Amino acid sequence: MLGEGILKGMAETAKNFAGSFVSADRLTTVQYPEQRIPTFENARVFPFLVYDGPDWAAGMRCVACQICEKECPPKCIYIEKSRDKKPDFVGKPQFYPARFDIDISVCMSCQICVEVCPFEAIKMDTEFELATDDRFRGLLLDRQQLAKSNEYYHQIHPTEAGEVDARLDAEKAAAAAKAKVAAQAAAKAAETAKTAPAKPAPPAGGED
Amino acid sequence: MLAAPVSTHALPAIVDQVFILFKDWLVSFLPTSWRPAAGVVLGVIAIVCVFPALFALTTVFERKGLGRMQNRYGPNRVGPYGLFQPIADGVKSLTKEDVVPLNADVMVHFLAPLTLVVTVFMGFAVLPMGRNMALVSLDAGLLFFFSMSAATELSVFMAGWSSRNKYSLLGAMRAVAQMISYEVPLLLSSVAVVMISGSLSLPKIVEAQSGYTGVFPHWYIFTPWGLASFLVFAIAATAETNRSPFDLPEGESEIVAGYHTEYSGFKFALFFLAEYLAMFSISGIGVTLFLGGWSAPLSFLNVVPSWFWFFSKVMLSIFVFIWMRGTLPRLRQDQLMNFAWKFVLPFTLLNLGVTALWRFMGEGWARWVVCSVILVGVYVLMGRVGMFKKHFGPRSYRYAE
Numbered sequence: 001m002l003g004e005g006i007l008k009g010m011a012e013t014a015k016n017f018a019g020s021f022v023s024a025d026r027l028t029t030v031q032y033p034e035q036r037i038p039t040f041e042n043a044r045v046f047p048f049l050v051y052d053g054p055d056w057a058a059g060m061r062c063v064a065c066q067i068c069e070k071e072c073p074p075k076c077i078y079i080e081k082s083r084d085k086k087p088d089f090v091g092k093p094q095f096y097p098a099r100f101d102i103d104i105s106v107c108m109s110c111q112i113c114v115e116v117c118p119f120e121a122i123k124m125d126t127e128f129e130l131a132t133d134d135r136f137r138g139l140l141l142d143r144q145q146l147a148k149s150n151e152y153y154h155q156i157h158p159t160e161a162g163e164v165d166a167r168l169d170a171e172k173a174a175a176a177a178k179a180k181v182a183a184q185a186a187a188k189a190a191e192t193a194k195t196a197p198a199k200p201a202p203p204a205g206g207e208d
Numbered sequence: 209m210l211a212a213p214v215s216t217h218a219l220p221a222i223v224d225q226v227f228i229l230f231k232d233w234l235v236s237f238l239p240t241s242w243r244p245a246a247g248v249v250l251g252v253i254a255i256v257c258v259f260p261a262l263f264a265l266t267t268v269f270e271r272k273g274l275g276r277m278q279n280r281y282g283p284n285r286v287g288p289y290g291l292f293q294p295i296a297d298g299v300k301s302l303t304k305e306d307v308v309p310l311n312a313d314v315m316v317h318f319l320a321p322l323t324l325v326v327t328v329f330m331g332f333a334v335l336p337m338g339r340n341m342a343l344v345s346l347d348a349g350l351l352f353f354f355s356m357s358a359a360t361e362l363s364v365f366m367a368g369w370s371s372r373n374k375y376s377l378l379g380a381m382r383a384v385a386q387m388i389s390y391e392v393p394l395l396l397s398s399v400a401v402v403m404i405s406g407s408l409s410l411p412k413i414v415e416a417q418s419g420y421t422g423v424f425p426h427w428y429i430f431t432p433w434g435l436a437s438f439l440v441f442a443i444a445a446t447a448e449t450n451r452s453p454f455d456l457p458e459g460e461s462e463i464v465a466g467y468h469t470e471y472s473g474f475k476f477a478l479f480f481l482a483e484y485l486a487m488f489s490i491s492g493i494g495v496t497l498f499l500g501g502w503s504a505p506l507s508f509l510n511v512v513p514s515w516f517w518f519f520s521k522v523m524l525s526i527f528v529f530i531w532m533r534g535t536l537p538r539l540r541q542d543q544l545m546n547f548a549w550k551f552v553l554p555f556t557l558l559n560l561g562v563t564a565l566w567r568f569m570g571e572g573w574a575r576w577v578v579c580s581v582i583l584v585g586v587y588v589l590m591g592r593v594g595m596f597k598k599h600f601g602p603r604s605y606r607y608a609e
Contacts, residue, residue: 002591005600009535013277017534020276029281 041157044124046104047113049146052089056147061121063094068113068122076106077113088119089168090175100143104130120164126156224513227254228340251343255332262523263484264294270530277534304473309372312470316370321471321478324363328482330356331489336411338502338515349410350402353493354395357448360486361387364457364467367479371470379466382541383457386447389548390454394444396556397437400563401428401497410493414501423507427500432579433563436587438498440556442528445490447548449483451529453536456544491525492518551594558586 020026030037053059064081080099088094113122125148132138154161222229231250235243268283268291275282283290308317334349336342346352361384368380402408405416419426428434447454458466468479495501499521502514509517539547562579569575 001588002595006536010531013531013535016279017273017276017531020279026279027281028279031281 039126039128039156041159043126044109044111045128046107046109046125046130046141047102047111047122047146048125048127048148049100049143050121050123050150050153051147052150056144056149058086059089059149060096060143060147061089061119062097062100063088063119063121064097064100065095065118067116067118071112071116073110073112074106074108076103076108077101078103090172092175097143100146101140102146103140105135105139120168123153123157123160220511220513224339224515226513227338227515248343255343256329259329259332259485259488260481262488262519263481264298266484266487266526267297267480268293270533273527273530274534277531298477301474301477306473306475307470309470311372313370313372316366317470318475320363320367320370321475321482323366324360324482325478325485327356327359327363328485328489330359332485332492334410335489335492336414336496336501337492337518338513341502341515341518342411345409345411348408350398350408350413350493350497353410353489354391354398357486357490358387358391360482363482367471368467371467373470375463375465375469376467378463379457379459379469382463383450383467385541386450386454386456386544386548389545390444390447390552393440393548393552393556394448396553396560397440397444398493398497400433400437400560403560403563404428404433404567410496410501414496414503417500418503420507425500425503425505425507427498427503429498431566432576432583433559433566434498436555436559436562436583438494440552440559441494441498443552445494446529446532447544449486449490449529451487452533453539454544455538456541459538461538487526487529488522491522491529494525495521551590555586555590559583 016026050061051057051059052061064079066079066081069075069077069079078099078101079097082096082098085093086096109124111124114124130139150161150165153164231247234250235246238246271293272282272284272290283293286292286296308314331353333343334346334352336345342349364383364387365380368376368378368383371377401413405413407413407416417425417427424430429438450457456462456466458468463469468476471479495518502518504510504512504514504517562582565582566575566579569578
């Protein structure tokens with residue numbers, strides 16, 4: 001009959017109206033500042049710089065190779081290379097960024113910097129509450145603001161951080177092994193160098 | 209001015225007339241020759257304060273109610289339970305920039321919201337909001353009310369035309385087409401009430417419905433012709449106030465905001481105010497014509513003051529407006545016109561005949577049976593004919609998928 005559908009619809013909305021006061025399951029809204037949903041592991045917002053150990057300046061993984069700066073599609077990264085060097089995680093002396101700025105008002109969150117970084121130094125953050133009343137300075141993050149510990153990285157992307165750590169440990173072990181081999185070789189060489197001139201000496205005197 | 213008390217108790221009568229007594233007391237400080245004019249001014253001030261306040265409350269309750277119908281919370285941030293939301297909205301609309309398009313007809317663009325609000329307010333002048341509580345009791349109050357509500361179309365068209373914007377003009381065209389189409393059933397459905405009560409005066413129409421059989425009231429909605437008229441009136445009133453499902457003139461998804469696309473800041477707030485005031489006034493007239501105006505729904509509830517009943521009934525009908533908005537999708541222009549001219553209008557004309565039959569069949573159960581059978585039969589028949597060979601059901605897509 002004419003008007004039947006309207007009545008059915010009205011009954012449905014009336015059910016919702018009354019039900020939303022009775023059952024809490026109906027209201028799926030999360031009351032944001034008070035309640036939060038934990039961020040998903042694959043969430044990404046803007047990049048940050050990973051550091052190891054307690055001191056952000058000493059432990060920073062970035063070696064200022066500037067690949068990310070060159071690859072960045074919207075050109076939001078600005079890096080100044082240091083003049084001196086500091087030891088990296090395997091102990092090799094490396095440059096470090098004297099300045100590392102990301103303009104997050106320009107960044108498009110594409111993650112290309114993360115893909116190209118050979119040093120696992122830049123990763124994507126999940127921090128999204130970045131509103132500021134200064135739209136120029138407030139959105140230009142310097143290296144101190146960007147630096148976040150490896151523990152934080154583990155916290156926000158556990159799987160990915162575990163993989164990265166395994167890779168770095170392997171690299172470190174390889175470097176250590178290589179160093180050991182090199183050290184052994186060096187020691188051997190030193191030994192041979194030490195013994196070589198001494199060895200021929202006696203026959204030299206004896207035979208001739 | 210105090211009417212004969214309905215109850216034997218004095219206190220309910222005083223509470224019932226409290227506003228009138230207060231007005232008389234205030235006016236008594238003035239010289240006699242000034243009193244009638246001052247009384248009218250006080251009444252106007254009351255109307256201009258009460259209805260915008262109701263409008264503010266309605267906006268927040270509408271948003272909360274719609275939210276609940278969609279299983280959301282609705283606004284709950286500003287103040288306790290979000291009740292101060294209208295204040296925040298008001299501050300926002302007052303401080304916003306007033307943008308007038310470069311090519312707009314500035315004078316007409318400026319006047320449109322003003323004339324709209326003024327004409328909508330005029331309608332309240334004749335509404336009896338309680339016993340003795342009509343600002344002016346005109347003999348042709350109903351006629352005055354409808355002429356004022358028809359004048360709003362002019363403002364809508366002024367707004368649409370002067371903005372020099374295609375969406376505004378489209379919205380205004382739709383609004384005028386829709387309002388004129390539904391003006392006819394709106395008027396004809398209230399003519400049925402005039403035929404029975406024999407008066408165009410709104411207080412007299414309320415008086416005619418104020419009797420009781422046992423505890424049940426003699427409201428016109430409880431008669432077959434009254435129910436039919438009321439349904440037609442409700443449909444036409446929804447269309448007349450551009451409320452969903454008849455909100456084509458301001459269909460956001462198609463024409464931005466229709467005739468008020470080019471309005472911002474306080475002028476937009478005036479349009480918004482006028483829309484809600486129109487809802488209140490048309491609900492008020494519907495309550496007066498069919499739901500017994502200020503009379504109590506059961507005879508022993510007459511202890512409660514009459515103005516309370518009037519405003520409760522108006523707010524109830526506002527709730528139904530909101531409920532429909534939360535339920536129904538927007539119509540298409542052709543559906544709107546077909547419905548108005550092919551279903552509502554013929555049915556209203558038939559209802560006028562049935563009302564006449566009711567009037568001349570005299571007292572007795574026979575007229576109840578005859579009138580009900582005619583109306584229900586025709587309703588079902590027209591529904592069947594209208595829906596004949598129309599395939600209602602899940603939509604099938606020819607090219608998608």
